[in-house]
Each structure stands twice: as C-alpha cells, then as structure tokens.
Amino acid sequence: MPTRQSGTIVKSKNHDLARGLRIFFSAMVALALAVLWATSVRAEQKIIKSHGISTFGELKYPADFPYFDYVNPDAPKGGEFSTWGFGTFDSLTPYILKGNAATLSTAFFDTLMTGNLDEPDAMYGLVAETIEYPEDRSWAIFHMRPEAKFSDGTPVRAEDVVFSFEVLRDKGSPTYKVLFKDFENVEALDDLTVKFTFAADAIKRELPMTAAGIPIFSKAYYATRDFAESTLEPPLGSGAYELLSVDAGRSVAYKRRDDYWARDLPVNVGQNNFDVIKVEYFADYTAAFEAFKGGAYSYREEFLSKLWATGYDFPAIQKGWVIKEELPDGNPAGTQGFWFNLRRPQLQDPLVRQAISMAFNFEWSNKSLFYGIYTRTDSFWENSDMQAEGMPSEAELALLEPLRADIPESVFTEPAFVPAVSNPDKVSDRKLLRRAGKLLDQAGWTVGYDGFRYNDKGQKLTIEILNDGPSFERIINPFVENLKRLGVNAVYTRVDAAQAQDRExxxxxxxxxxxxxxxxxxxxxxxxxxxxxxxxxxxxxNISGVKNPAVDSLIKTIEGAKSREKLTTAVKALDRVLRAMHIWVPQWYKPSHTIAYYDMFERPYTDTPPKTSLGELSIWWYNPEKAAALKAAGAFQ
Incomplete structure (x- = not known):
C-alpha cells in the first residue's frame, strides 16, 4: 500500500509537470505570436519623414519652399527697434522659477523646429532638417543640420538636445515636469540624430511638436554653471540674437548676430531684420507713455482705452512723426479677467464667486472709463468658433454626460454662462447687487450687525484684489465699492511688479x-x-488652482482630437464647463491691435497682418532715410 501511494504521488507530480510545461510552452508561443503581431503592426505603420509637422498632418509649405508667403525676402537688415516693458527684471534665464526674466530673453535659443505666422498648428525644420515619425506618433526622430552652431562656434549636437530636455525636466520651472510627463525616453542615436519616445498610454498628437519646440542649451556651457540659478550673465545659445547690453531692471538690448548659422534658411528668410532690439522698462504705465511721446522708444501697442481715445494727439502725431493704426487681430480674443484663487477657503464656493463677479459693472466701466471701445468677454475662447454658445450640442453632450458627476448641473440645464448685464448709467446696479446678495445668503454668508457678511463660524467674508499698475485703479476701485455695498470686506492692494510676480x-x-x-x-x-x-x-x-477630473478629461479629449471638427467640439465643451465653475470675472476685449510707432519702419503687408501676429519684431524692417529725417527734425530725445 505504501508503494502504491508512493507511485500515485510520483505519477501525480509527473502529470502536473507535463501540464505545466504545456501551459508554459503555449504561453511562449502566444507571446511570440503577440510580438510578431506587434512587429507586424509597427511594420505596417507608415513612417513619415518630412521637413515639417502639423497637428492634423497638413502643411501649407512644401519641402522646397523658399520663404514664408508673408515676408519680404529682400527686406534690408539694420537699425534699431525699441519698445517698453512693465515693471522690472533681474534675470536672463527665462526657463526657471527663480527671478524675473527680461522680456525677449528666449531669443538666445534655437529649437529643433519653428512655427510661422499664418499656420497656427504647423512647424518647420530649424536645427532639425527633417523629422521622422510613425502614423501613431509614438516616437519622433529629428535629423539635425551639421552646420548648426552655438554663438561661440561650437556645434549643436544631439547630446545638447538630450541635455536640454533633462535639465528643463529636472531644474526648470515645475511646469516642465507636467509638459514632459508623457516623454518616456530621449536619446542621442548619433551626433546628429535624436530620438524622443513617448509613453504607450499617452495622447501623442502634439508630443512630437512639443519635442520640436524645446529650447536647445549647450551641455558643455552648463557643465560649469547651475541652470537653476538666475543670472544676468549672457547665456550661450544658437539663436539669431545675442546680448548687447543690460541695465538690471531698467533696459535690455539684443543685437543680431552677423554669424548666425541659420540666417539663410527658408524659415528665416526675410526675418530677424533689426540689428538691435531694445526694451526700456517702466514701473508706471503713465511714465511709459510720456517717454514714448518724447521719443524714448519707437513702438508701442496700446492697451489702455482712455489713452487710445484721448491721449494720442501729442505733437509727434500732429507733426506726422508717429503713425497711429488699428489692425485686425486674427487670434482668439485674449482670455483676460480677474482670476479667483480657489485655494482660498472663502472662494471655494462657486456661489460666492458668482456673487462677487456680479459686483463688477462692465457696462458702466465701458461707457465711463473705456469710451465704448471694448466688448464684454464671455468665453475663454472669445471671438472664435471654439466659443460655447446656447445649449450644448449633441456632440458636446456625448462628451459631457459621462462626466456629469463632476460638472455643474447648469451645464446641462442652461445655456452657456454669460455675465449679467449691468446698468451702464450707474456704477452701482442695485437690482443686480440684490441678486448677488441672495447668492451669498444661499452660500451661508449673511449680513451681520456691522453690515459685513459672516459665515456660521463668525468669519468675515474678506477678499483682497491684487494689482501692480495704477492704470487699473480706476477700474478696481468701483468694483471694491460695489463689493462693500454687497457686504464683502473687499481690499484693494497695489504692489510693484516684482512683488506681484512673486505673490502670483x-x-x-x-x-x-x-x-x-x-x-x-x-x-x-x-x-x-x-x-x-x-x-x-x-x-x-493654473493661477486659479483648478482641480476637476471632468476638466482633466476634457483636456485629454482636446489633446487627442483627430480632426479640427472634433477639437472644436471638445473645446466648446471645456469652455462651457469652465464658465459654469465661475473661476474668474471675465473682463473685456477688442478684436484688433491698436499700435503707434515712429515712422521709420516698413512691413510686407498694408492693412491685414498675418493671421497669428503683427510680426513687428520678426518681419518689419528699418528705413534709415526715414529715421534720419526724424532725427534731423528732433523727434528723439
């Protein structure tokens, strides 16, 4: 009996072993087949090698294009272009958290590819001559130009691109960690070939373009310098401009490099025409305008409606020295507003935010302060076909319904949110403030004995409005007074530009x-x-601190949209949700550029600029005869 038991046990073990081996070999065969299938799929994928790349795969310009349509290929080089900056600066390092970087300090650095002014979603080869990628965009290989050089004459190589990615990820502004989170690997295949591999589960539509836009730093240069530290030392780059002079906090000037390696490439023909680009800094908006009137700088885009309506009649205009123009702006209107910090406890209730919004009387401001120049902003994509309107479409609902638990119910029951219209003849619209008061009551903030609102813990409803420029005081002060009438302990705090940047x-x-x-x-x-x-x-x-899984999901849908139509639908859905969350008090817009400049510049267009920009820094040029005439007439200080 023991012998039979022993034999039975041995037989059982042999049986299990045989069965296990069959399962193992079956699994290995299945794995081999899976690998062969995956390899076959990859092999079947079309590999695209091109001089450019766009979001949806369509490029306007062929491989042999000589220059962009909107430039003057024969534009002369020379002269100076000067403009102004607000506040101050203490750094020439624009990619880190420390310090306040000078305007245009990104001009030192080239990228693998570059965009243009009449295609909003296309890039063409700069440091990289071509890009290679599969249809699913799971990776991208950039073939770099051997002639690319930094300003010290050293070559730009693939290892510099890898270093640039790694140093931005590890030491750059924290936002780069988010931007690069779907980058699985970056490697130099050889001196002139760099490969970006993206995470398998990532939405990959834009990732090759994100890689193409990384500024390229010299690995050797930063071997003896800490990238994370702000500095006024002129950085080593491979771009069209290098530092001419810097007066910390007051002015910065860049000079065009005569030895710029890429000056004759098609993407640069007719561009980078000024010998010098200078930025004069002012802590006060009015002081900056007075300096322009006196000829301290040559170009100004005006954002203050009162000045545009009443201030541009000074002698330099009357004498014809300064040209004043209004040109169409082909971009979506700027998303400008008073942004709430949702991290603050008293601002976490959307009813509170909506009530505060109702205290801003745009209609009175536009009539009394803005000379009727502006239109109220409703949307985060104002003045574009991506702006949500009315009730959600069926296509929008298909995106919104699965996210319903994290979306305000009003998204489904009401038209896209539009700010209430106030009385334009009275700074305080009592009817609207009564409606706002009911919202605050509903949110649990009731009026106390002193006229201010308190919650059930006895905490006073207090908000501080931060501002760094005197030009906004005339707008903020009436807003504050209306909030006080509403029972909100509103405080206006003016700080200088450096303090505002630090606090934000x-x-x-x-x-x-x-x-x-x-x-x-x-x-x-x-x-x-x-x-x-x-x-x-x-x-x-993310100035408001938005944390919402529905918003995150819609952003992913936008990133992964396979067509312009699907992109537009998804953006409308996101716009609708954000507006219902009341994360801001939308301000105003005008669909035009209001500019003034001393009459010594030329440009390749007359009334209609390229779609995405005026191109004043890139495609305008200097007329020395006109400049000499202005100087002889005494136009400049």
Whole structure:
C-alpha cells in the first residue's frame, strides 16, 4: 500500500509537470505570436519623414519652399527697434522659477523646429532638417543640420538636445515636469540624430511638436554653471540674437548676430531684420507713455482705452512723426479677467464667486472709463468658433454626460454662462447687487450687525484684489465699492511688479488680473492653465488652482482630437464647463491691435497682418532715410 501511494504521488507530480510545461510552452508561443503581431503592426505603420509637422498632418509649405508667403525676402537688415516693458527684471534665464526674466530673453535659443505666422498648428525644420515619425506618433526622430552652431562656434549636437530636455525636466520651472510627463525616453542615436519616445498610454498628437519646440542649451556651457540659478550673465545659445547690453531692471538690448548659422534658411528668410532690439522698462504705465511721446522708444501697442481715445494727439502725431493704426487681430480674443484663487477657503464656493463677479459693472466701466471701445468677454475662447454658445450640442453632450458627476448641473440645464448685464448709467446696479446678495445668503454668508457678511463660524467674508499698475485703479476701485455695498470686506492692494510676480508665483493672493493668449489649436498647454497636475505647482499658469477630473478629461479629449471638427467640439465643451465653475470675472476685449510707432519702419503687408501676429519684431524692417529725417527734425530725445 505504501508503494502504491508512493507511485500515485510520483505519477501525480509527473502529470502536473507535463501540464505545466504545456501551459508554459503555449504561453511562449502566444507571446511570440503577440510580438510578431506587434512587429507586424509597427511594420505596417507608415513612417513619415518630412521637413515639417502639423497637428492634423497638413502643411501649407512644401519641402522646397523658399520663404514664408508673408515676408519680404529682400527686406534690408539694420537699425534699431525699441519698445517698453512693465515693471522690472533681474534675470536672463527665462526657463526657471527663480527671478524675473527680461522680456525677449528666449531669443538666445534655437529649437529643433519653428512655427510661422499664418499656420497656427504647423512647424518647420530649424536645427532639425527633417523629422521622422510613425502614423501613431509614438516616437519622433529629428535629423539635425551639421552646420548648426552655438554663438561661440561650437556645434549643436544631439547630446545638447538630450541635455536640454533633462535639465528643463529636472531644474526648470515645475511646469516642465507636467509638459514632459508623457516623454518616456530621449536619446542621442548619433551626433546628429535624436530620438524622443513617448509613453504607450499617452495622447501623442502634439508630443512630437512639443519635442520640436524645446529650447536647445549647450551641455558643455552648463557643465560649469547651475541652470537653476538666475543670472544676468549672457547665456550661450544658437539663436539669431545675442546680448548687447543690460541695465538690471531698467533696459535690455539684443543685437543680431552677423554669424548666425541659420540666417539663410527658408524659415528665416526675410526675418530677424533689426540689428538691435531694445526694451526700456517702466514701473508706471503713465511714465511709459510720456517717454514714448518724447521719443524714448519707437513702438508701442496700446492697451489702455482712455489713452487710445484721448491721449494720442501729442505733437509727434500732429507733426506726422508717429503713425497711429488699428489692425485686425486674427487670434482668439485674449482670455483676460480677474482670476479667483480657489485655494482660498472663502472662494471655494462657486456661489460666492458668482456673487462677487456680479459686483463688477462692465457696462458702466465701458461707457465711463473705456469710451465704448471694448466688448464684454464671455468665453475663454472669445471671438472664435471654439466659443460655447446656447445649449450644448449633441456632440458636446456625448462628451459631457459621462462626466456629469463632476460638472455643474447648469451645464446641462442652461445655456452657456454669460455675465449679467449691468446698468451702464450707474456704477452701482442695485437690482443686480440684490441678486448677488441672495447668492451669498444661499452660500451661508449673511449680513451681520456691522453690515459685513459672516459665515456660521463668525468669519468675515474678506477678499483682497491684487494689482501692480495704477492704470487699473480706476477700474478696481468701483468694483471694491460695489463689493462693500454687497457686504464683502473687499481690499484693494497695489504692489510693484516684482512683488506681484512673486505673490502670483506662490499663489499668495485672493483675486488678481491675468491675460492668456489662447491658441487656435488648443492642446497640451491647457494642462498648465486648467489641469489638476499644475494646480499646486508654484509658478504654474493654473493661477486659479483648478482641480476637476471632468476638466482633466476634457483636456485629454482636446489633446487627442483627430480632426479640427472634433477639437472644436471638445473645446466648446471645456469652455462651457469652465464658465459654469465661475473661476474668474471675465473682463473685456477688442478684436484688433491698436499700435503707434515712429515712422521709420516698413512691413510686407498694408492693412491685414498675418493671421497669428503683427510680426513687428520678426518681419518689419528699418528705413534709415526715414529715421534720419526724424532725427534731423528732433523727434528723439
């Protein structure tokens, strides 16, 4: 019996072993077949090698294009272009959190590819001659030009691109970690070939273009310097301009490089025409305008309606020295408003935010302060076909319904939110303030014995509006007074530009003013403005601190849209949700550029600029005869 038992046990073990081996070999065969299938799929994928890339695969310019349509290929080089900057600066390092970088300090650096002014979603080869990628965009290989050089004459190589990616990810502004989160690997295949591999589960539509836009730093240069530290030392780059002079906080000037390696490439023909580009800094808007009138700088885009309506009659205009123009703006209107900091406890209730919004009387401001120049902003994509209107379409609902638990119910029951219209003849619209008061009552903030509102914990409803310029005082003060009438302990705090930048970087504010220029092809940048992953990253563009899974989901849908139609639908859905969340008090816009400049510049267009920009820094040029005539007439200080 023991022998039979022993034999039975041995037989059982042999049986299990045989069965296990069959399962193992079956699994290995299945794995081999899977690998062969995956390899076959990859092999079947079309590999695209091109001089450019676009979001949806269509390029306007062929491989042999000589220059962009909107430039003058024979534009002369020379002269100086000067403009102004607000506040101050203490750094020439624009890619880190520390310091306040000087305007245009990105001009030192080239990128693998570059965009243009009449295609909002296309890039063409700069440091990279061509890009290679599969149809699913799971990776991208850039073939670099051997002639690319830094300003010290050293060559730009693939290892510099890898270093640039790694140093931005590890030491750059925290937002780069978010931007690069779907980059699985970056490697130099040889001196002139760099490969970006993207995460398998990533939405890949824009990732090759994100890679193409990384500024390229010299690995050797930063071997003895800490990239994370701000500095006024002129950085080593491979771009068209290098530093001419710097007066910390006052002015910065860049000079065109005569030895710029890429000056004759098609993407640069007719561009980078000024020998010098200079930025004069002013802490006060009025002081900057007075300096322009006196000829301290040569170009100004006017953003203050009162000045545009009443201030541009000074002698230099009367004498014909200064040209005043209004040109169409083909971009979506700037997303400008008073932004709430949702990280603050008293501002976490959307009813409170909506009530505060109702205290801003735009109609009175436009009539009394803006000379009727502006139109109220409703949408984050104002003045574009991506703006949500009316009730959601069936296509929008298909995106919104699965996210319903995280979306305000009003998105489904009411038209896209539009700010209430106030009485334009009275700064305080009592009827509207009564409606706002009911919202605050509903939110649990009731009026106390002293006229201010308190919650059930006895805490006073207090908000601080942060501002760094005197030109906004005339707008903010009536807003504050209306809030006080509403029972809100509203405080207006004016700080200098450096303090404002520091407080905004650290989210140390209740309400602040911010303007974003939204892309015609929104995508990955929306993570930085509205994504949960950036809400707590200091220095991020998610100024309100939006944390909402529905918003994150819609951003992913936008990033992955396969057509312009689907992109537009998804953006409308996101716009609708954000507006219902009341994360801001929308301000105003005008669909035009209002500019003034001393009559010594020429440009390749007359009344209609390229779609995405005036191109004043890139495609205008200097007329020395006109400049000499102005100087002889005494136009400049």
């Amino acid at each position: 970087k650290n989210f140390d504010f209740d309400v602040t003013t911010r303007r974003y220029s939204m892309s015609e092809t929104p995508g990955i940048e929306l993570r930085g403005i509205f994504g949960t992953s950036t809400a707590d990253l200091k220095g991020s563009n």
